[in-house]
Amino acid sequence: MAQPLMLVTGGSRGIGAATVLLAASRGWHVAFSYKDNAEAANTVVAKAKSLGAEVIALQADVSNESDVVQLFETVEQKLGSISALINNAGMLEQQMRLDQMDLGRWQRVFSANVFGSFLCAKQAVMRMSTKHGGKGGVIVNVSSAASRLGSPNEFIDYAAAKGAVDSMTIGLAKELATEGIRVNAVRPGLIYTDIHASAGDPGRVDRVKTGVPMQRGGTAEEVAEAILWLASAQSSYVTGTLLDVTGGR
Numbered sequence: 651m652a653q654p655l656m657l658v659t660g661g662s663r664g665i666g667a668a669t670v671l672l673a674a675s676r677g678w679h680v681a682f683s684y685k686d687n688a689e690a691a692n693t694v695v696a697k698a699k700s701l702g703a704e705v706i707a708l709q710a711d712v713s714n715e716s717d718v719v720q721l722f723e724t725v726e727q728k729l730g731s732i733s734a735l736i737n738n739a740g741m742l743e744q745q746m747r748l749d750q751m752d753l754g755r756w757q758r759v760f761s762a763n764v765f766g767s768f769l770c771a772k773q774a775v776m777r778m779s780t781k782h783g784g785k786g787g788v789i790v791n792v793s794s795a796a797s798r799l800g801s802p803n804e805f806i807d808y809a810a811a812k813g814a815v816d817s818m819t820i821g822l823a824k825e826l827a828t829e830g831i832r833v834n835a836v837r838p839g840l841i842y843t844d845i846h847a848s849a850g851d852p853g854r855v856d857r858v859k860t861g862v863p864m865q866r867g868g869t870a871e872e873v874a875e876a877i878l879w880l881a882s883a884q885s886s887y888v889t890g891t892l893l894d895v896t897g898g899r
């Protein structure tokens with residue numbers, strides 16, 4: 651059988667990059683998107699190719715529908731049919747209280763984290779669902795433990811956006827259960843990536859890690875392991891699940 655194809659959004663850095671590399675090492679071909687950082691994307695492509703995979707990186711803002719449509723069409727033209735979508739691209743903004751936030755920020759946060767996941771899920775369903783003539787597949791959403799912790803004084807908007815991703819995971823899993831597609835989410839806790847710097851707090855994981863039962867932050871590779879399991883046949887009876895990867899937090 652030909653090697654299966656995985657599409658990872660936001661694969662240029664952090665959890666997405668770790669997922670691309672782990673997938674490449676486990677026999678997947680991989681397409682991934684990035685938003686701005688072509689240099690980081692090229693580095694990931696080179697590393698993944700050295701593992702023997704076919705890999706392409708494409709620029710696409712997941713919050714822009716025409717970018718997403720173009721992304722899926724290009725992946726199909728260059729590498730063929732996908733059998734896994736990893737909805738990983740996500741972002742947060744500077745830490746602040748809700749009463750300091752404005753509508754523009756909420757629109758950006760929901761556009762990237764929620765609508766981006768919805769737009770990509772729609773394209774994947776139209777290709778993978780047996781109802782649309784597809785061969786089935788898997789969707790793994792990268793949510794966050796923030797969805798149940800609420801992130802007070804930091805980013806309630808981001809936490810609420812990930813709450814929407816959790817609800818989408820549960821509903822879409824049921825909607826697609828007889829159409830050959832499993833839908834699950836991972837909910838990472840405090841993971842060492844660049845995302846904390848983008849919120850103005852590069853040392854956040856070490857600052858907050860004493861609140862983690864395991865007393866440490868996690869690595870992008872530890873999250874990627876959970877994603878790859880949910881994408882694999884080894885999780886064939888798992889759908890609609892929110893898998894925490896949080897060191898017990």
Ligand code: NAP
Binds near residue numbers: 664684794796
């Ligand atoms: P990161 O290191 O900041 O990397 C973010 C990745 O997403 C980059 O590849 C970036 O592309 C891409 N991206 C951001 N906005 C995008 C957009 N609108 N369209 C397309 N791509 C976009 O983040 P990370 O920590 O790995 O986070 C990955 C996922 O895990 C996110 O959904 C995040 O919410 C979730 N998560 C992270 C943590 C954590 O502690 N790190 C905890 C819980 C959940 P460029 O390189 O081009 O900028």
